Amino acid sequence: MPNLAGADRLSAGPQGKRPRKVLSGRNIMVYGALTFAAIYYLLPLYVMVVTSLKGMPEIRMGNIFSPPMEITFEPWAKAWASACTGLNCDGLSRGFWNSVKIMVPSVIVSIAIASVNGYALANWKFKGAELFFTILIIGAFIPYQVMIYPIVIVLRELGLYGTIYGLILVHSIFGMPILTLLFRNYFVSLPEELFKAARIDGAGFWQIYFRIMLPMSLPIFVVAMILQVTGIWNDFLFGVVFTRPETYPMTVQLNNIVNSVQGVKEYNVNMAATLLTGAIPLIVYFVSGRLFVRGIAAGAVKG
């Protein structure tokens, strides 16, 4: 059986894995391009951090890219605790807790509503549901500014204007289109037979939702949470229109601090304030970026 030719040929020519140079042209290109892009993406963050650690004299002297000669945390302290807007000189600190108080219920409520909507749309279609959904999706593209007046009227009629409930409602309304789309796509991608099996088992609308669908939906809930946390945290327009000064969220404080120029712009304080304001969403992204990508794949990209 084993032929001579084979035995002979064994010694001839290449064998096993093709040796690869670490510095192959392909690797240089791929990693080069990625690194270059990464620098572009990291540059602003670097500038923010570096600037926030410099004193004003150093900033005035010049180079925004040079590392601080003398690291000072003064700007951070000032941004957090003593930067002024009008007569209020307590920096971002108050806004932080306001933001938390606004964000937590808004995230919970908006996700709860959107997930139930998505579930109803995916599994319990009724006549006209698609129409409403389409309207909702188109709604996702309406510039918020356009909707301010109608929303003001709606809130006034509901008597919720200026309350945190009003703000939760607004966040739920504007989070609804994209979240509902995500949830719908996700629930559609779950095997329909599971849903049928549960119905035969006698489970109703809510039982199926809570006991079958919810436990299977972690990835999409993570995506929704990330989107809402960042979206609501970063919101400026609703935060400023629908709150009072004592409940201003952090972004409004940030805007106030940044735009309350006293003499020269205090870039270092501004950058520190910016970083402080962006900290929560940034942390959320750094911690759960991987889940985000997976969830996006499950909820957003179909076909």
Place this chain on the structure above:
Amino acid sequence: MTLPISISAAQGAQVKRPSRYLRNLNSKIASIPMVLTAVVVFLGGTIWTILYSFTNSRLLPRLSFVGIDQYERLWSTARWMVSIQNLATYGILSLIFSLTIGFLLAALMDQKIRFENTFRTIFLYPFALSFIVTGLVWQWILNPEFGVQAVVRSMGWTSFAFDPLYDSDIVIYGILIAALWQGTGLVMCLMLAGLRGIDEDIWKASRVDGIPMWRTYIFIVIPMMRPVFVTTLVIIASGIVRIYDLVVAQTSGGPGIASDVPAKYVYDYMFFAQNLGQGFAASTMMLLTVAIIVVPWAYLEFGGRKRG
């Protein structure tokens, strides 16, 4: 086949088809928030906006109709035309660049590279930041006195000029740079998800056929990713139409009105100029644009397919 007619006649008569409205009652109840939002806020708000665009409302909405006056004025306003042009330039470029860059990054990330997570996080983190923050940072970096221009000049190239935010002709590119920084990460994510969804066999087939990688991407993979591109396109496009915060944070529409965009025009005329009618007319035009983009897509996406 003999049919036991008695059964069908006797019992069939008894059992009535239940009302259509009561079936799946819970799902209907659960959908109330969505229906209300869709009908009252989005549809109602839109109709309300369109209706009042035919009035001469100033500070407060009033139903005193003036026909299409507001529209005539809108289209004869230089600033509106500038906004439209800016939106077109910005829109086309940002579509091209964010799709291209997003796709390129995704393609690079798809090369079975090391540190994929790190790179992905780096590309995605700006998405976590608000436009306000993005605008501030880039305003700072592009500031000719402190930013890139100053740095390059201080290195000896004193005639170097790069101050997009203070040059009417190129200010929109300054905004584009910041917008791409903020948004391409998400595009990359979507594209990456799309790439990962391509049948592995297609890649193998093209390798066996001896088709170079770049041609496979251009002629085979990209056409196959059409749905992903469409979804991404809609997401980007909606962002483009809505662009406001970034412009305000970076340039406030300046220099002059050189970086103005429709959303800012709407906002300014509704609130600064206290001419709601004009603002509503401009909004209506924006809504029209959105409808032209979104309705065909929504129809394809949700109208065609049915599932039981």
Place this chain on the structure above:
Amino acid sequence: AQATDLEVTHWWTSGGEAAAVGEFAKAFNATGNKWVDGAIAGSGGTARPIMISRITGGDPMGATQFNHGRQAEELVQEGLMRDFTDLAQQQKWAEIVKPTSLLKSCTFEGKIYCVPINIHSWQWLWLSNEAFTKVGVAVPKNWDEFVAAAPALQKAGLVPLAIGGQPWQVNNLFSVLVISIGGKDLYQKVYADKDAAVAGGPEIAKIFKAADDARRMSKGSNVQDWNQATNMVITGKAGGQIMGDWAQGEFQLAGKKAGVDYSCLPGLGLNEVLTTGGDAIYFPLLEDEAKSKAQEVLASTLLDPKTQVAFNLKKGSLPVRGDVDLEAANDCMRKGLDILAKGNVTTSTDQLISQDTQKQLEDLMAQFFASPSMTPEAAQKRFAEVIASAD
């Protein structure tokens, strides 16, 4: 009275402004109530929509700032604002508020709806003595000298005329040129009578020439906010700035002395006529009894002579009552007071034209100043069109 929190919204967030507001707060808190500061940064344009939304949305604040003029007109018409006629009569506002045009803009169908708190005039050219000394040119005495001195400044790497990027700055600068170079009549014809023929005529053409000069002189002032521009003058990076009297607050805060470190030329040193714009506090109609009471207390406090002095000194504006003594007033303020006393005043554009027209003019001016390729002739043609349709 019982201690009540009263939220007051305003857009006074620059250094001088904030210090001035502090005076109000201090005085109001002294009455046993509490001033809740609702500062919204980013100028009136950002703040007004928020204020209006809150009032129309049914969550009104205790009191809010608007400019003198027509900004709150419709809120009043809708009955959302509090009628202060009784209090005004009781405290004889009609007698103490000077000039009377100020109270007139608070009056709607015979009722008074706001409290004027200061007078701001726009027609000031602020000059950095330091800058001129540095390039060895005498500090100009009027606009023409200033234009003549510009090349010297430019050669020294200084910006002759600092202008911020906000559209309202250039728009008002233009109106200053109209009244200071063209005179009060021209101003009246354009802004009050909305005479399109005049707006398109040779006199305004001259103004546009001057604006063209200003445009050329402002090249290189890459700042956005007005007080950053002022800061350029304070630090000697720019020769001058055309800005309202509130710029004074910035100089003061920076410890600069009028006449020594900086000079001011009312009416650009040509036509010493000032417009009397300014701020007023409006009071939304509230349901809460206690708060309504506090509103009255605040209204009285605002007009109190002592508060007026303290506030206006810090703010750099002029008090609304003629019967207060501004001993502490500096050189520039005195010039203003003198002109006021002479009656060389006229109404401000805020009172004459609607916000809508104002905005269109802003857009035009912003474009004109930002694009050197736009000829004065082209700009004037559009100017005339806007004036023709103005209201």
Place this chain on the structure above:
Amino acid sequence: MHNTVPLRSQYSVSIRELSLSFGAVKVLENLNIDIHDGEFLVLLGSSGCGKSTLLNCIAGLLEPTEGQIFIKDKNVTWEEPKDRGIGMVFQSYALYPQMTVEKNLSFGLRVAGVPKDEIDRRLTRAAGILQIEPLMKRKPAELSGGQRQRVAIGRALVRDVDVFLFDEPLSNLDAKLRSELRVEIKRLHQSLKNTMIYVTHDQIEALTLADRIAIMKSGVIQQLDDPVTIYNRPKNRFVAGFIGSPSMNFMQGVLAEEGGRFLFQTNGVSFSLEGYQASETLMPGRAVILGARPEHIKVDGDIVGGEVHEAIVDIEEPMGADNLLWLKHAGHTMSVRIGGARRYAPGSKVRLAFDMTMASLFDATTEERI
């Protein structure tokens, strides 16, 4: 006729004039089926013919456009699935991934509020029948395909239902497991004696499991009979071609008569129809299709008598136990099944004879059996 008291009948499930459309697409058309108590009915048809749709209608997961459904003589057309006394086993098993086997089985009972000890009793019984006691604490992901299938059946079992519905429960499994579980389901039916309705597109499953088979095409039932009848006396050409693998051989031709004997003529060759039992009188000149299954054509040594023809071997497909010959004869290609040990080289000549007692004859236009 106007009797409102339901008559007792022997039927477990009855379907009356059932139609269902999705929008403009008619998926089911005017179906009538009666299923006996304890019967094992298989719905067989190619993909997309409406089998699952019919099953979902019976289960109450889809609403019919027209018609009625009776289970145990009760009109359940508008009942909720849970109130119909049915249990269903799905193709993908649809086990709740986050629950243990135990939880999976008891979910329906817990939802219905059945008392704890009753649940335990039923679980024990079902686990005993299906021999899944050791798996009770595992999650579905930790089970093999066959075990999952058993759990899925168990879920119907614990609910003590009258009718079991199966939607292609074996099609996700590999061939080996499929044939093992087929036997298991058959055994289960023999011991439980429930009514079972089983959807498949695999004819071997249908033939081995069914008491009766309903063959569907585009939402219409073509034939509803026991497997032997369906295999040997298909009602029309579709059924004949659908059942049997390799497929029945068909030849287009005309009827002729010669001395009282009927002949089938095609491409100049004629076959005697002696032994064929026609259901109607044959008419010479009628265009017909003759069908013969591969195992009903005998070659060489197997020929026991009758008319003998000669053919050429085109291709041979050895399948282990059998050997499939593809023969060319009179312009037709036909497959013939012979023992696995007998081999022919392509091109060689064989003699062949038709077993006309087992053949089928169809009208060429209506394609109905003659």
Place this chain on the structure above:
Amino acid sequence: MHNTVPLRSQYSVSIRELSLSFGAVKVLENLNIDIHDGEFLVLLGSSGCGKSTLLNCIAGLLEPTEGQIFIKDKNVTWEEPKDRGIGMVFQSYALYPQMTVEKNLSFGLRVAGVPKDEIDRRLTRAAGILQIEPLMKRKPAELSGGQRQRVAIGRALVRDVDVFLFDEPLSNLDAKLRSELRVEIKRLHQSLKNTMIYVTHDQIEALTLADRIAIMKSGVIQQLDDPVTIYNRPKNRFVAGFIGSPSMNFMQGVLAEEGGRFLFQTNGVSFSLEGYQASETLMPGRAVILGARPEHIKVDGDIVGGEVHEAIVDIEEPMGADNLLWLKHAGHTMSVRIGGARRYAPGSKVRLAFDMTMASLFDATTEERI
């Protein structure tokens, strides 16, 4: 020995000591295969055994960890796929969805810069062979499963390759189409006479198509032989059980000798092994496994002689042409294949006899054939 000029050989593809690991997981282990020119080799094995991995190695789509691959006597271990002279047909066909059939076929050629008229010539030929001329302007989405499959083959065909690789090309199709296309591939091979390597987990495909079958398990080849040998003389218990459906019947027992005759004893019953051709000398007392295929056990009327046992019918599975009986005998369940017309009721008694010439005997511990 150190000859660098490759010797001419009759082999088209040779694999030498091929191993492949994904990280710590060894997927292929030390494979050696030589494939003749024009041979049709089928790689058969259950899911996950490494068939596709091996095929991808041959195609150059995966790099082996160890070993060499020769195609047409050329060491191609490090060559790019396109330079290996191979064409590949994938399970999902991997047609480029947005290109017409024509473009699909010609894309590789155009990229390679083949002149226009040469492309046309090759397209015409391939289209002629595969009879897809009318489809040239359509897109893949507008083709049926069978047509797609042909286009996928066409893509390999136009490239004028020496070796065709197929990765389960039929497994996405329904049973009917599958059996049709099987015949077509066989015909194609007969006319093209290319070397073909075909991966499947369907034994019918393997048996019908292959010149030789390589049966794989966990990355190791268990037996590489022609189909008849594999079916009738499986090398070990795994192969025996894997090939044949229904599966071979196995009984555990011991060897005994009685008067020079060897016996197989299990559960107190003994079977004479007369007729069995052992490959080694039998030793009494050795623990062995007896295997007999269902068609090699005769019942009642079919018995032609030899030892006769009695058994009980457990279940009957009619499959149309055949009928499968599950019998209980001596504590074993065994399946027996009989003609489709003969039926037995469960519980009835049958007589059975083994055809020992066709049986297999395996060592109980090594499971190798004795």
